[in-house]
Amino acid sequence: MQRLAFKMKLNPGQKDVYIKRHKELWPELKKILKDSGVSEYSIFLDEETHTLFAFQKVSGQGGSQELSNNPIVKKWWAFMADIMETNPDNSPISHPLEEVFYMK
Template sequence: MTRVCFQLRIDPDRLDEYRHRHAAVWPEMLRELEASGRRNYSLFLRPDGLLIGYYETDSATASDAHLAQSRVAAIWEEYMADLFVGRSGRADQAAITLEEVFHLEDQLAELDQHHPHAGTTPPLDDSDPNEGER
């Protein structure tokens, strides 16, 4: 499974409209996203218009290709186009993909595989770091 996180920018003056349109995404578009192989898909919106998206899929390439060929997705992207800042072409294809640098479950699995008995954190040093300066 691949985890994909991306960012786009929404016009800060159009945030309410963006929220309104996503409160009831067209049923056909929801099914198209599902058919593309995307799961656990979420969008997060910051007050300044930064939009962060996240989804999981077996193949990001196949999912993107499916949506690129989809008439429903093309119509949805056209419907949404006026809400994005600095967009050239379809917003879904211009999104900046973010690098994943940490995933808790992956690191726990790695820890359990290589250090099966390491279940606790070493005790913290309670000594005063300024003790020698007194």
């Protein structure tokens, strides 16, 4: 099991919309994530900087970042593009973070 972390950026004033959309996460998207090996996925918000911090526990080498060709993932990105910083393909601009400490 590996732990992955990355950060993204939420547009100012979009916290409530972001939370609502994730509370209503599409079942088919959740299944894709689980099937790809993501067993845990948390996202935290730093409201001062609008930075989203995401953490995943993943079996295998993948994670959600490896699902860019999936049509449901692409549809989710398009759905979220109006409230986040995105790349031209609507994927969230995301920056991987290096783990520098872990306590078990």
